[in-house]
Amino acid sequence: MTRVEGKNSFLRHYLAHLHCQTFCYSISLEMLFDSVRLLTYYLKYWFIPDF
8 A cells, every 4th residue: 555545545534525435525625624624633632622
């Protein structure tokens, strides 16, 4: 498994709407970026901020 494939697999694991075998897609590109940012924040600090 290449490094890129590993990172993609990791993201698909934590963000269900990125899973390739489903038809669930994010409503907007902005929402997708926000979801990835929230995931990376959580994985870095193990805390979800209250907005």
